[in-house]
Amino acid sequence: MVSKKSYELNEEMLNKIISVAYGDATLKDEFIVLRAAKQNPEISKALNSYKQTAKEVNVLREEEYSDDLLRNVVRKNFPALKNATSFLFDFYSMVFSRPIISALTTIILIITIVTTLIINKPVQYNYKYSETEIINADKQARQALAIVGRFFKQTQSTLENEIMGERVAKPINEGIGIVNNILEGETK
């Protein structure tokens, strides 16, 4: 139950009223003040009064320092700055003066880095092989290599005995014999 005392316009309540009026109070304080304002017309009046002032203050803006004055200051104190190129300045202004662009650039960079890391992540095998599996794998590798070796030996003997003798040496001999016969016929 809320005590009657909490609806009194004391110093603590006034501080809360001011914060609520200027829009920087916590939700709890806002609730307390709005509730108290319903119960106590004095609090309601103070709240409205401070809200009105806050509204008037919130419309005040920064005073404008004219570009003419700025140009005079620059001309007088920094003559070299007059001809400064504006590309980098524009870039600086674009990136730093607009938080949304800075935020977007940061987000895009982070997404790119994270994606690259995920795609290029090296594959890691954590499986541990047992002694028997290693011996078996070794045995299988030897067998596979032996089979391959046998194929090579067979190919070599086939090349030497059948292909080189029958298909290469024999036609060459026959060709040379024919050439000899022709040459002998010419000399006669």
Place this chain on the structure above:
Amino acid sequence: MFAEQRYRFLIQQYKNKIYTYSLYMLKNRMDADDVTQEVMIRIWQNIDKFNILAAKTWIIKTTNNLCIDFLRRRTVAVKRELEIDEFFEDTYSKNHDSENPYLITHFKMIASKVKEAIQRMPENLRSVFVLYEIEEMKYKEISMALDLPINSVKVYLLRARKKLQEELKEYGQQEIV
């Protein structure tokens, strides 16, 4: 080469903040011009010494120190205090689209009274109030710029708001009459 770009960026970004703060603190357009110019020179002299992203605090701190120096040096004889309406632009009325002359005049009068009331605040309350309400700085930034604990910043702001309310109360009563 980068120093020039940094400088141009900082000036464009903070010239109005420097000028507004000086104007509220010194209550004089010519002095505010002088302080703004001096801050610009100091920014150029220190352009390589501070981080561009943390420059705001440094700039406001420098502006505040220069304003304090100006206020100390100012003597009664050379006091050039003008009526507030003479040196503040009509920044309030510019923010309203209304073409109703009565409303425009009304808004101008209120803005003028609020600005006058801010000017009548004690120096310590005024600086915190202007930085928080008009320059929209955070408690932490104000604390760093003015070398004050955050709690003091909060207390000063609360007192400044109360003071402003008191000052405007009289004007409100006059308007009702």
